[in-house]
Amino acid sequence: MNNCIHIDPIEYELFYNRLHEALFDAKEAIKLLSASEIVREANEAMQCVCRPDGETILMSAGLLAHVASITHNIRYIIADKYEEDIGIYEGDQFICNDCHLGGMHIPDMMIIAPLFYKDKHIGWLGNGTHVPEVGAIEPGGMPATATEFWHEGICLPGVKIVERGKVKRDIMNMMRRAVRDPRGIDIDTRAKIAGNERARTHIIKIIDEFGIDFYMAASSQLVKDAEAQAKRKIKQLAKGKFRARCFTDCVNSTLQKLRMVELAIEITEDGMMNITAPVVSPQAAGYNNAAYPALEGLIFCTLLWQLFYDARWNTGCLKALNIDIPKGSMISADQSAAVAYAPVGIGMQVMGIVNELITRSSFIASNFNDMIAPCAFLNVILAGGLDRYGRNCAAAITSCMMTGGGARYDKDGQDTSVTEWNPWTDFGDAEGNEVKVPIFHLGRRHIVDSGGAGKYRGGSAGETIVSVHASPFAVVGHLGSGGYVSGVQGIYGGYPPAKASLFIARDADFRERGKRGESIPHSTEELLQIYGNKVQKPYPAYPMTPASENDIIASQCWGGGGSGDPLERDTEAIVNDIRNKLTSLDMAKDVYCIAVDPETLEVDKVETQKMRAAKKKKRLYEGIPGQKFVSQMVEKREKRDFSKPVLDFFDEISAYSDGFREQLTFEKEFAKKELSKPDVKPVREVLKLTPYVKIVEDAKGDKYAACSNCSHVYCSAYENFKLYALIYDRDPKDIQRDYLGPDKDWMIYREFYCPGCSSQIEVEATPSCTPILHNIEIKL
Template sequence: MKTVDPITLDIIENALKNARFEMDGVVVRIALSPVIREQHDEFPMICNERGQMIVGQFGSYIPAIVEKFQGDLNEGDIFVWNDPYACKGSISHNNDWCVMMPIFHEGVLVGFSSIFGHMVDVGGKVPGSMPADAYSIWEEGLRIPPVRIYDKGVLNAGVLDIMLNNTRTPDMNRADLMALIAGCRTAATRVRELCDRFGRDTYMAACDMLLDRTHEAMKVLIDKYISEEPVTFTDYVDDDGVGNGPFKMTLSIYRKGDTAVFDWTGTDPQAEGPINFHIHEGLCKLFFGVYMIMAFDPSILFNEGFYDLFEIVLPEGSLLNPRFPAALSNRLNTHTRFFDCQAGALGQRAPHLSMAAGYGTSPHFIFTGHDQDGKYFQLMELLFGGVPGRPRGDGLDGHAWWPLFSATPIEYIENYYPVLIESYRPIRDSGGAGLHRGGAGIAKTYRLLETGRVSIHDDREIVPPWGINGGLYGGTSSKWIVRKATGETERIPSKIDNLAVEAGDVVVFNTAGSGGWGDPLDRPAESVARDVRHDLVSPQAARDFYGVVLTPANVPDDAATEALRADMRTRRGEPEPFNFGYVPEQAEAAE
């Protein structure tokens, strides 16, 4: 294999990283929907000629698509799809439209660029296309198998017409789709420039070397942090939206030689409702690899070089490998619990490097109706919660699981939709107590200015996010509506569609917090007092959970604090490695 000198390799690596972020920039400048334009719910990647991801986040699904077309790839071709079952789980619900473009240099295939992004609506039984009560994927909107949207540079208008004819938001979807395509074309241009600058053979050899480098680095992490003796961890999804749950997710991790095995045996069977996560095996590998890199050595490049070092066991017919046509639209409740299980299992071998559990889903709020001019509106917003306490410090308050996501600006919502945001603030005491406090959930209050319907999807209402290394569990989620007509306050389920609302009604959306990291009795008293002054922790919680006694001015009383903490340590003993707050099996036994 051709070798590339370290400086050239570094230049190519960083040029590809920059191209990946340029793809993001192009997409958000062209897209129209708030979910992509404002919240950045799109995920680009650049692959080599074999379809292996070199830079990106979600891992490559390219080989499964190329296999379908039996090598019939041409310059100017662009492919699109969204059907999870038709692409082996590379896309995990119908709202994600995926675009893929083969990249040629002087007639030679040198790689692929690809992006998928969340469309605000793809048809189906409810606005937003993520019904809480779906029993099959047929209820969740248009399913598109891998097809050419551009054939040798020519738009396939018929395919586009079918796609846009099956959505309530055709203008947004068209703009968002073209944004994804533009992002892929941008990456293709940058790859061709690298081939021109360094030579095609050098560029392709550099891609291979980047994969090999990640492979060798991951071997070190596996040997250091994964033992031959299995470690097992279990967490839960509250419910499936149709009355069943909680659902158990069990993960066992162990090593066979140089291979790390991630075994989901013991996970509950697939749900009737739409929380099933039809995960691609390669994507599963990437999630584990990314977590290990972020927890143990963030200097390693995310790519697929470590794939042959991982073995994945996904029992057929389970929550993580459901049989067609299981409903999938709200799989993010399961998806994010996947990360919590990783943290819990890996944290047993390296607790000093692991983290607690977070808000554990992707809460969303959808408000639809017609304004005074009879024009249809459809607001969809992703909300965030508490990111868990970590070895390096406190968790983040009201933050996204996905690093590049951002909150929809209030000005954007109020300018384009009949909604006023009356408050947006962290929830006091929702971050689990710890040496490093868990991030707080957020409370967002919407005053609705038109009659319409609201859909809400969330989780962690029953099973709270657990704490680690002596840290305590975090706060759960809740939803409320205050009716203008009566002034009465009603609780809303965490998963509900088409709730009728009137102009003037107020919806309060409280997301879950996250677990704390480390013994809360070791947290500096002044840090606790600062949290009290910032209204993140109540004075009572400061005393009960942190052992911090405050003066009326919310300043620590050092002598009283020292005495109280000594007494609490004596009565408590050594803290538990995990603090769950609620375990379904134990709750059933108590009943």
């Protein structure tokens, strides 16, 4: 029997299909009417219907992250007692973009409409799109110079825009006057008003057909279904506590410093997922913070496509999650904090952390299909000004989504096609962008070596090279981070992807060069070759700045994290990557250790074996035993023997985070601990913890972590096996050449090798001397 629903299951399914189509139709209407490139190209529009208490019943979306945004805003309207004075009438609509109440950042504008049936208020409709220009201190919606929330544009915390079916012209005028592109906000607002009207018409028909009692019961059931489905999926995961983290160097365009987020998920027996942030940096005066609603939405979005993909899409799934994040931290910032970069910056990095956490748990539970290493976040070119017809325009160049997916269980990550918040990425055509804003493309290519190296490499990223074109006045800016560190991790011994950078060459004579038949730049590499010292490498958070037809802007996207020891990568796959200009010969030789003829690309198998054996031997020589490595770190911490960025980082996070201090104390104790080599005779394998580490049991029933390749025993199953590995801090530029590699003063690649067979079992991309992360506390 079906335990989840108590109404006729067939009628219920019919109702679901009908509701789904109604919302899809309304969402498509919004897309067709929108003026926003990202709505049209990246499908960034959503339409939902909610219960009277704001709980989302169902949504149709390209932008899944907003599933809870509407709910938060409705709850604000209810809690603020609009009914008492502002009034909630049939035909009303309210516009909301205060991301501290609900949403991602100011450009994400939502419109909420009460749903009445026969004069009774029976729920809500809501929709949202990204609006390109919102009147911030810089054109475009995401000002890199912002230091506080009030720099980020017009804030509309549930403002009535339509009353009893009539658009309030005064409010529309106020919005138009507050932004640089009144046309854009006008069109997009009307599109959303029309979307709600369309949804309302359809849903009233559905209620007429099924009856109001059935509608109310079935819509509540849909929410309950989602909760039950989510809990069942969570129950399928391995039980225990999992941790992962990421780093960023970005506060805003003028301030860069190291900041971190460490998340932990605990999978409980009853199907709950408790999400906490044991260590997190405090919020800072710049645009790379996230308000809690954004964080919740982004975590949820990742879980939807990675884990809950076959559940109903509503906020019921959220009931399977307990999220507890320190307030005032960079991912639960207070109402004063600038947050413009949240959904594509730190928020997306958090999504990458969730990828890793679910992957680690899924591997143990043999849910291999749900595994994906951390995926990329975004660097975005923003362009605006006047087009050749003298019209105001502004847009984010959508090739920012040429981002890579993380490596999967037995496959590479997908190249240039994974955007965490939208399973249906479409980054549009260069020709489409050129008719929208006055830019001119010189190239859109894959970046060689951009995906994290590994047995399965991370998905490659792309880069966009543009100039301004045919504009009397244009401004160009860049939204991004990653001047010094890699913001995405690898997994199971795979490396992080390359660092993504921004390059600008002012007064470059490429038009004349082209006319003379000389080479012109189509990639960063060619830009540097042709213009050498003329090329500036500004920090990727770059404010909107006037640009001319002779300025070239090269923006690199992020790739995905790699998985597994690169020495195990199939040589044929490497050769294919070289042929497809995804991997360089240097990477093939130095990181993958294969002997390949640069001309014919033939692999010398014997020589390759020798090179790989030599590399493994070197690991045994270079790797420092875990306890000794920790002792050295403790000593350095005491002497404050760090680079300036790391020193500042330690000072800030030690003062702010109890969790970080606890980790430092633990390692101090561990350094002093007397360790004895376990004399273990395993009698059976209990489970596989990672592709390289298994849990074994001896005759007494004691459990240990051991190498899956050579059976070397690390430690008790309940300890962090990484502390018992050989450890080596690598300069990232050994792996990623030149500008692709992080700056070692900011970040090193901490490699962990098995002392028995020297397999590279984990890699942490981390500032030096940070505590070693205990990724998995398995419940046995």
